[in-house]
Amino acid sequence: MQVLPLTSPAIGVSLAQALRxxxxxxxxxxxxxxxxxxxxxxxxxxxxxxxxxxxRAGVRPVLVHGGGxxxxxxxxxxxxASRFINGLRVTDAETMEVVEMVLAGRVNKHLVTLxxxxxxxxxxxxxxxxxxxxxxxxxxxDLGFVxxxxxxxxxxxxVLLGAGFVPVVASLGFGPDGVSYNLNADTAAAALAAGLRAxxxxxxxDVPGVYRExxxxxxxxxxxxxxxxxALLSSGVVSRGMIPKVEACLAAxxxxxxxxxIIGTETPHGLLVELFTETGIGTMIRNPEA
Numbered sequence: 367m368q369v370l371p372l373t374s375p376a377i378g379v380s381l382a383q384a385l386r387x388x389x390x391x392x393x394x395x396x397x398x399x400x401x402x403x404x405x406x407x408x409x410x411x412x413x414x415x416x417x418x419x420x421x422r423a424g425v426r427p428v429l430v431h432g433g434g435x436x437x438x439x440x441x442x443x444x445x446x447a448s449r450f451i452n453g454l455r456v457t458d459a460e461t462m463e464v465v466e467m468v469l470a471g472r473v474n475k476h477l478v479t480l481x482x483x484x485x486x487x488x489x490x491x492x493x494x495x496x497x498x499x500x501x502x503x504x505x506x507x508d509l510g511f512v513x514x515x516x517x518x519x520x521x522x523x524x525v526l527l528g529a530g531f532v533p534v535v536a537s538l539g540f541g542p543d544g545v546s547y548n549l550n551a552d553t554a555a556a557a558l559a560a561g562l563r564a565x566x567x568x569x570x571x572d573v574p575g576v577y578r579e580x581x582x583x584x585x586x587x588x589x590x591x592x593x594x595x596x597a598l599l600s601s602g603v604v605s606r607g608m609i610p611k612v613e614a615c616l617a618a619x620x621x622x623x624x625x626x627x628i629i630g631t632e633t634p635h636g637l638l639v640e641l642f643t644e645t646g647i648g649t650m651i652r653n654p655e656a
Contacts, residue, residue: 391641392424395527395562398637399430399555400570410480413570416637417532418486425641426527429534430558432551433473440464453610454504454512457548462511465548466492469536477534489531492538494546496522499554501539501547513539513547515554518561552614560621567618567626568640569611574630575649576612578603590651592616615651625652
């Protein structure tokens with residue numbers, strides 16, 4: 367790798383560009399979500415450091431997480447098999463206890479610790495805290511205690527952001543009867559981004575973004591309109607695990623978030639590159655007028 371001297375014009379251009387974007391993002395809320403597969407593969411990379419650097423630059427980051435693989439392992443140790451319908455975990459009462467223990471306990475506090483080791487201050491929450499993510503039972507009764515976000519009360523997150531903390535939110539919700547619900551982390555992040563009036567939703571995953579086939583080779587799509595994204599969903603170009611991510615981006619845009627991004631974790635300091643450079647990385651979905 368070529369190391370440019372500090373006197374290089376390229377360094378000056380990069381710094382000028384970055385500083386312009388830093389100024390533009392001050393006081394903006396950015397919701398960042400990553401799934402359990404990323405954590406499981408130890409692919410967090412520079413994420414904790416990036417969150418701290420964003421905060422010190424005046425950005426207000428909020429982290430939302432899942433933890434599916436760790437839930438599956440815990441259930442296996444209990445002798446309980448996991449079952450999924452359309453990618454959603456069938457969650458009976460016993461499984462819900464494990465989901466809550468793993469997400470709000472083990473995974474959430476591990477992430478809080480990593481951010482604090484990187485020099486920041488973080489507070490762990492679940493959607494049950496301060497009525498943050500209010501949910502109803504999923505339309506499919508076969509899923510058990512799987513929920514859909516019905517209402518967001520973001521006050522506690524605003525309080526923490528204003529006090530200089532990074533909120534770390536586990537994808538759990540609760541119903542009007544006090545029942546806990548297992549939430550899909552992508553859709554929970556989209557709902558929270560809309561409820562916070564965030565300026566951007568970023569979904570971190572183990573692939574660089576949305577791809578399409580062009581003349582027999584895979585090509586990364588850097589930008590999509592909502593209409594183009596829906597067309598890719600309908601045609602099957604977007605498939606499998608990318609479906610809920612694209613749908614979450616669309617839901618965030620419908621909720622008033624100006625743009626949503628799907629980026630991979632393989633790029634060091636990917637969040638900083640996404641926010642503070644001209645080109646960014648991954649796939650961005652936004653309304654043309656945004």
